[in-house]
Amino acid sequence: MSGVIRVLVVEDDPAQRGMLADLLENTAGMEACGLAGDGLTGLELAWAREPDVILLDLVLPGVSGMELLRRYRAKGGEAKVMVITRCADEDVSSAALAAGADFFLVKPVAHSEVVADIRFLAGGVRRRCGELLEEMDDPGRTRKPLKGRDFAAQCAGLMAGRRYELLKEIYLEVAISNDTTYDCVEKNIRSFVKAARAVDSETYRRVTGLTGADRPPNNEVFLKALARAAKIPL
Numbered sequence: 001m002s003g004v005i006r007v008l009v010v011e012d013d014p015a016q017r018g019m020l021a022d023l024l025e026n027t028a029g030m031e032a033c034g035l036a037g038d039g040l041t042g043l044e045l046a047w048a049r050e051p052d053v054i055l056l057d058l059v060l061p062g063v064s065g066m067e068l069l070r071r072y073r074a075k076g077g078e079a080k081v082m083v084i085t086r087c088a089d090e091d092v093s094s095a096a097l098a099a100g101a102d103f104f105l106v107k108p109v110a111h112s113e114v115v116a117d118i119r120f121l122a123g124g125v126r127r128r129c130g131e132l133l134e135e136m137d138d139p140g141r142t143r144k145p146l147k148g149r150d151f152a153a154q155c156a157g158l159m160a161g162r163r164y165e166l167l168k169e170i171y172l173e174v175a176i177s178n179d180t181t182y183d184c185v186e187k188n189i190r191s192f193v194k195a196a197r198a199v200d201s202e203t204y205r206r207v208t209g210l211t212g213a214d215r216p217p218n219n220e221v222f223l224k225a226l227a228r229a230a231k232i233p234l
Contacts, residue, residue: 010042039063073100126157148192
Protein backbone atom coordinates (compact mmCIF):
# COMPACT_ATOMS: atom_id res chain seq x y z
CA MET A 1 0.00 0.00 0.00
CA SER A 2 1.18 3.53 -0.66
CA GLY A 3 -0.18 7.06 -0.35
CA VAL A 4 -3.54 7.55 1.35
CA ILE A 5 -4.95 4.50 3.14
CA ARG A 6 -8.51 3.98 1.90
CA VAL A 7 -10.81 2.56 4.57
CA LEU A 8 -14.30 1.08 4.25
CA VAL A 9 -16.43 1.25 7.41
CA VAL A 10 -19.11 -1.43 7.87
CA GLU A 11 -20.95 -0.65 11.12
CA ASP A 12 -24.69 -0.79 11.83
CA ASP A 13 -24.69 1.82 14.61
CA PRO A 14 -25.08 5.26 12.90
CA ALA A 15 -23.29 7.10 15.69
CA GLN A 16 -20.30 4.74 15.66
CA ARG A 17 -20.21 4.78 11.88
CA GLY A 18 -20.23 8.57 11.82
CA MET A 19 -17.49 8.85 14.46
CA LEU A 20 -15.25 6.43 12.54
CA ALA A 21 -15.86 8.36 9.31
CA ASP A 22 -14.96 11.65 11.01
CA LEU A 23 -11.88 10.06 12.55
CA LEU A 24 -10.62 8.85 9.17
CA GLU A 25 -11.33 12.12 7.39
CA ASN A 26 -9.45 14.06 10.08
CA THR A 27 -6.43 11.77 10.15
CA ALA A 28 -3.57 12.55 7.79
CA GLY A 29 -2.95 9.82 5.26
CA MET A 30 -6.39 8.18 5.60
CA GLU A 31 -9.81 8.53 4.05
CA ALA A 32 -13.20 6.85 4.35
CA CYS A 33 -13.84 5.42 0.88
CA GLY A 34 -17.26 4.07 1.85
CA LEU A 35 -19.76 3.66 4.69
CA ALA A 36 -22.22 0.80 5.13
CA GLY A 37 -24.82 0.02 7.78
CA ASP A 38 -25.58 -3.55 6.72
CA GLY A 39 -23.65 -6.57 5.49
CA LEU A 40 -24.90 -6.72 1.90
CA THR A 41 -24.13 -3.05 1.24
CA GLY A 42 -20.75 -3.53 2.90
CA LEU A 43 -19.93 -6.44 0.60
CA GLU A 44 -21.00 -4.51 -2.49
CA LEU A 45 -18.87 -1.51 -1.46
CA ALA A 46 -15.90 -3.77 -0.73
CA TRP A 47 -15.93 -4.85 -4.37
CA ALA A 48 -16.81 -1.46 -5.86
CA ARG A 49 -14.48 0.79 -3.84
CA GLU A 50 -11.48 -1.60 -3.48
CA PRO A 51 -10.43 -0.35 -0.02
CA ASP A 52 -7.03 -0.98 1.54
CA VAL A 53 -8.59 -1.73 4.95
CA ILE A 54 -12.11 -2.72 6.02
CA LEU A 55 -13.36 -1.90 9.53
CA LEU A 56 -15.98 -4.58 10.12
CA ASP A 57 -18.56 -5.09 12.85
CA LEU A 58 -19.73 -8.70 13.14
CA VAL A 59 -23.32 -7.96 14.21
CA LEU A 60 -25.01 -6.53 11.12
CA PRO A 61 -28.54 -6.64 9.71
CA GLY A 62 -29.06 -9.00 6.79
CA VAL A 63 -25.69 -10.53 5.95
CA SER A 64 -23.63 -10.86 9.14
CA GLY A 65 -20.10 -9.57 9.38
CA MET A 66 -18.76 -13.12 9.55
CA GLU A 67 -20.64 -14.11 6.39
CA LEU A 68 -19.52 -10.93 4.63
CA LEU A 69 -15.95 -11.84 5.48
CA ARG A 70 -16.31 -15.40 4.17
CA ARG A 71 -17.88 -14.28 0.89
CA TYR A 72 -15.32 -11.55 0.40
CA ARG A 73 -12.34 -13.85 0.91
CA ALA A 74 -13.92 -16.68 -1.12
CA LYS A 75 -13.96 -14.46 -4.19
CA GLY A 76 -10.40 -13.25 -3.70
CA GLY A 77 -10.91 -10.03 -1.74
CA GLU A 78 -7.48 -8.80 -0.62
CA ALA A 79 -8.17 -5.79 1.63
CA LYS A 80 -6.93 -6.02 5.20
CA VAL A 81 -9.90 -6.62 7.49
CA MET A 82 -10.04 -5.33 11.05
CA VAL A 83 -12.95 -6.77 13.02
CA ILE A 84 -14.24 -4.43 15.73
CA THR A 85 -16.89 -6.06 17.91
CA ARG A 86 -18.26 -6.16 21.44
CA CYS A 87 -17.86 -9.93 21.58
CA ALA A 88 -14.70 -10.90 23.47
CA ASP A 89 -15.28 -14.66 23.15
CA GLU A 90 -12.13 -16.48 22.05
CA ASP A 91 -14.13 -18.82 19.80
CA VAL A 92 -15.52 -15.82 17.94
CA SER A 93 -12.09 -14.26 17.45
CA SER A 94 -10.71 -17.60 16.24
CA ALA A 95 -13.62 -18.02 13.81
CA ALA A 96 -13.13 -14.48 12.47
CA LEU A 97 -9.41 -15.04 11.90
CA ALA A 98 -10.13 -18.39 10.24
CA ALA A 99 -12.67 -16.70 7.97
CA GLY A 100 -10.05 -14.20 6.82
CA ALA A 101 -9.82 -11.34 9.32
CA ASP A 102 -6.37 -9.82 9.73
CA PHE A 103 -6.97 -8.17 13.10
CA PHE A 104 -9.48 -8.39 15.94
CA LEU A 105 -10.40 -5.63 18.39
CA VAL A 106 -12.98 -5.69 21.19
CA LYS A 107 -15.14 -2.61 21.80
CA PRO A 108 -14.85 -0.12 23.29
CA VAL A 109 -11.69 1.00 21.54
CA ALA A 110 -9.83 4.31 21.67
CA HIS A 111 -9.70 6.25 18.42
CA SER A 112 -5.92 6.50 18.71
CA GLU A 113 -5.80 2.70 18.91
CA VAL A 114 -7.89 2.31 15.75
CA VAL A 115 -5.65 4.72 13.84
CA ALA A 116 -2.49 2.98 15.02
CA ASP A 117 -3.87 -0.44 14.09
CA ILE A 118 -4.94 0.70 10.62
CA ARG A 119 -1.41 1.97 10.03
CA PHE A 120 -0.05 -1.31 11.38
CA LEU A 121 -2.19 -3.32 8.97
CA ALA A 122 -1.09 -1.14 6.09
CA GLY A 123 2.51 -1.85 7.08
CA GLY A 124 2.05 -5.59 7.45
CA VAL A 125 1.87 -8.22 10.15
CA ARG A 126 5.46 -9.36 9.73
CA ARG A 127 6.76 -6.12 11.20
CA ARG A 128 4.70 -6.66 14.36
CA CYS A 129 5.96 -10.24 14.60
CA GLY A 130 9.50 -8.87 14.49
CA GLU A 131 8.73 -6.39 17.27
CA LEU A 132 7.33 -9.11 19.51
CA LEU A 133 10.35 -11.33 18.87
CA GLU A 134 12.71 -8.47 19.68
CA GLU A 135 10.93 -8.04 23.01
CA MET A 136 11.54 -11.74 23.73
CA ASP A 137 15.23 -11.56 22.89
CA ASP A 138 18.05 -10.90 25.35
CA PRO A 139 18.34 -7.07 25.62
CA GLY A 140 22.01 -7.49 26.54
CA ARG A 141 22.90 -9.28 23.32
CA THR A 142 25.84 -7.47 21.72
CA ARG A 143 26.27 -9.61 18.63
CA LYS A 144 23.98 -9.53 15.62
CA PRO A 145 20.45 -10.89 16.23
CA LEU A 146 20.01 -14.60 15.78
CA LYS A 147 18.99 -15.68 12.30
CA GLY A 148 16.18 -17.56 13.96
CA ARG A 149 14.55 -14.32 15.04
CA ASP A 150 14.27 -13.04 11.49
CA PHE A 151 13.28 -16.44 10.14
CA ALA A 152 10.56 -16.68 12.80
CA ALA A 153 9.19 -13.24 11.88
CA GLN A 154 9.06 -14.22 8.21
CA CYS A 155 7.42 -17.58 8.89
CA ALA A 156 4.83 -16.16 11.29
CA GLY A 157 4.05 -13.38 8.83
CA LEU A 158 3.36 -15.92 6.09
CA MET A 159 1.32 -18.02 8.49
CA ALA A 160 -0.74 -15.00 9.53
CA GLY A 161 -1.33 -14.14 5.90
CA ARG A 162 -2.94 -17.55 5.32
CA ARG A 163 -0.87 -18.14 2.19
CA TYR A 164 0.12 -21.68 3.13
CA GLU A 165 -1.54 -24.59 4.92
CA LEU A 166 1.58 -26.57 5.84
CA LEU A 167 4.52 -25.39 7.93
CA LYS A 168 6.96 -27.16 5.62
CA GLU A 169 5.73 -24.97 2.75
CA ILE A 170 6.43 -21.87 4.83
CA TYR A 171 9.92 -23.09 5.72
CA LEU A 172 10.65 -23.72 2.06
CA GLU A 173 9.44 -20.25 1.02
CA VAL A 174 11.61 -18.57 3.66
CA ALA A 175 14.59 -20.78 2.81
CA ILE A 176 14.38 -19.87 -0.88
CA SER A 177 13.95 -16.14 -0.21
CA ASN A 178 17.00 -16.17 2.09
CA ASP A 179 19.15 -18.39 -0.13
CA THR A 180 19.48 -21.03 2.56
CA THR A 181 18.11 -24.49 3.36
CA TYR A 182 14.93 -25.82 4.90
CA ASP A 183 16.93 -27.37 7.74
CA CYS A 184 18.70 -24.08 8.43
CA VAL A 185 15.39 -22.25 8.85
CA GLU A 186 13.93 -24.95 11.09
CA LYS A 187 17.02 -25.28 13.30
CA ASN A 188 17.55 -21.54 13.74
CA ILE A 189 13.93 -20.97 14.75
CA ARG A 190 14.15 -23.83 17.23
CA SER A 191 17.32 -22.25 18.63
CA PHE A 192 15.62 -18.89 19.03
CA VAL A 193 12.60 -20.43 20.75
CA LYS A 194 14.91 -22.04 23.31
CA ALA A 195 16.75 -18.77 23.82
CA ALA A 196 13.47 -16.87 24.27
CA ARG A 197 12.38 -19.44 26.86
CA ALA A 198 15.64 -18.90 28.75
CA VAL A 199 15.11 -15.12 28.80
CA ASP A 200 11.52 -15.75 29.98
CA SER A 201 10.32 -12.23 29.15
CA GLU A 202 6.83 -10.99 29.86
CA THR A 203 6.21 -10.92 26.10
CA TYR A 204 7.24 -14.56 25.77
CA ARG A 205 4.81 -15.49 28.54
CA ARG A 206 1.94 -13.50 27.04
CA VAL A 207 2.45 -14.79 23.51
CA THR A 208 2.99 -18.46 24.32
CA GLY A 209 1.06 -18.80 27.56
CA LEU A 210 4.16 -20.51 28.99
CA THR A 211 6.98 -19.60 31.35
CA GLY A 212 10.66 -20.38 31.38
CA ALA A 213 9.93 -23.22 33.76
CA ASP A 214 7.87 -24.98 31.11
CA ARG A 215 9.27 -26.98 28.25
CA PRO A 216 9.79 -24.84 25.12
CA PRO A 217 6.98 -25.10 22.56
CA ASN A 218 7.77 -26.71 19.24
CA ASN A 219 8.25 -24.39 16.27
CA GLU A 220 4.75 -24.77 14.90
CA VAL A 221 3.06 -24.01 18.22
CA PHE A 222 5.35 -21.01 18.77
CA LEU A 223 4.82 -19.58 15.28
CA LYS A 224 1.04 -19.98 15.46
CA ALA A 225 1.00 -18.18 18.83
CA LEU A 226 3.19 -15.42 17.40
CA ALA A 227 1.00 -14.99 14.30
CA ARG A 228 -2.10 -14.78 16.46
CA ALA A 229 -0.52 -12.29 18.88
CA ALA A 230 0.41 -10.06 15.93
CA LYS A 231 -3.24 -9.91 14.90
CA ILE A 232 -4.99 -9.64 18.26
CA PRO A 233 -3.47 -7.09 20.68
CA LEU A 234 -2.32 -8.78 23.88
